[in-house]
Amino acid sequence: MFSNKIVAITGAAGGIGLGIAKMFANNGARVALSDLKAPEAQAKELGGKAYVCDVSSEASVTSFIEAAEADLGPIDIYISNAGVGFGDGPNGEVAGGSNKSWETSWQVNVMGSVYAVRDLVPKWIERGGGRFVITASAAGLLNQIGSASYSATKHAAVGLAEAIAIAHRADNIFAHCICPQYVRSNMTKGQKFAEESKDGLLEPSDVAAALKNAIANDEFLVLSHPVVGEYFKGKASDYNRYIHGMAKLKSKIAAEDLPLQNQE
Numbered sequence: 340m341f342s343n344k345i346v347a348i349t350g351a352a353g354g355i356g357l358g359i360a361k362m363f364a365n366n367g368a369r370v371a372l373s374d375l376k377a378p379e380a381q382a383k384e385l386g387g388k389a390y391v392c393d394v395s396s397e398a399s400v401t402s403f404i405e406a407a408e409a410d411l412g413p414i415d416i417y418i419s420n421a422g423v424g425f426g427d428g429p430n431g432e433v434a435g436g437s438n439k440s441w442e443t444s445w446q447v448n449v450m451g452s453v454y455a456v457r458d459l460v461p462k463w464i465e466r467g468g469g470r471f472v473i474t475a476s477a478a479g480l481l482n483q484i485g486s487a488s489y490s491a492t493k494h495a496a497v498g499l500a501e502a503i504a505i506a507h508r509a510d511n512i513f514a515h516c517i518c519p520q521y522v523r524s525n526m527t528k529g530q531k532f533a534e535e536s537k538d539g540l541l542e543p544s545d546v547a548a549a550l551k552n553a554i555a556n557d558e559f560l561v562l563s564h565p566v567v568g569e570y571f572k573g574k575a576s577d578y579n580r581y582i583h584g585m586a587k588l589k590s591k592i593a594a595e596d597l598p599l600q601n602q603e
């Protein structure tokens with residue numbers, strides 16, 4: 340399905356990013372995998388190339404794009420997948436995480452995509468099209484109990500993906516926004532709330548399959564957990580009911596079981 344397409348992926352050393360890289364490689368694409376440390380072994384296994392890219396640095400993002408295009412050819416699909424999450428205050432105070440954790444979340448979860456879009460969109464307009472995928476989260480449509488910085492920046496990531504899709508459809512540039520609930524990765528490792536989620540802990544390959552499907556059907560939202568679509572509709576139709584329901588859910592979670600407890 341993606342025969343000879345050039346696909347660049349950030350945060351691709353493991354988890355969802357690597358799952359997506361595998362899906363594209365298995366479907367004929369040539370993949371450029373990047374992370375804070377070059378994922379050499381993973382890229383080799385997929386017949387792709389590995390790069391260092393710190394998405395919080397514009398220079399690092401543009402060097403990644405430049406190097407991947409020099410090695411493999413013009414990028415057709417860019418997967419902005421790198422992401423971070425930090426907890427609220429030590430006693431669960433909302434917005435109680437450090438300024439550093441908020442700033443890192445903004446840089447990685449939002450600006451990392453902005454830098455790539457800024458570089459690629461003019462090129463794609465000239466080349467006749469492209470596809471930009473952002474791994475946001477269900478937290479970008481709903482909320483992440485225990486992390487206001489994750490919720491706020493993932494909402495921003497959804498807004499950015501929408502903006503690309505709206506602004507550049509006429510340029511044949513498509514955008515997709517991946518909004519999973521819990522998925523097995525380093526981010527959820529050892530987190531009881533994620534591992535025992537009533538909506539299920541998916542595998543990265545499930546998210547990758549949902550992305551493949553969304554591209555085939557030209558669907559903006561990639562809902563690997565279809566129930567997220569139902570919750571999102573519920574939120575839109577009765578916001579107060581949603582807030583009350585989430586507050587009730589929060590009150591049932593023991594403080595030590597809250598997800599994303601790490602601090603920066």
Ligand SMILES: NC(=O)c1ccc[n+]([C@@H]2O[C@H](COP(=O)([O-])OP(=O)(O)OC[C@H]3O[C@@H](n4cnc5c(N)ncnc54)[C@H](O)[C@@H]3O)[C@@H](O)[C@H]2O)c1
Nearest residue numbers: 350354355393394420421422476519520521522524525526
């Ligand atoms: N696992 C889940 O339950 C879940 C659910 C919804 C959304 N997500 C999102 O999926 C994406 C992938 O996360 P994952 O679950 O596979 O976890 P993960 O920790 O395995 O992957 C995140 C990757 O991002 C990389 N990264 C962190 N900071 C970076 C930076 N500054 N520059 C470049 N790379 C950086 C990490 O090194 C890591 O390899 C993230 O955006 C995350 O927010 C995860």
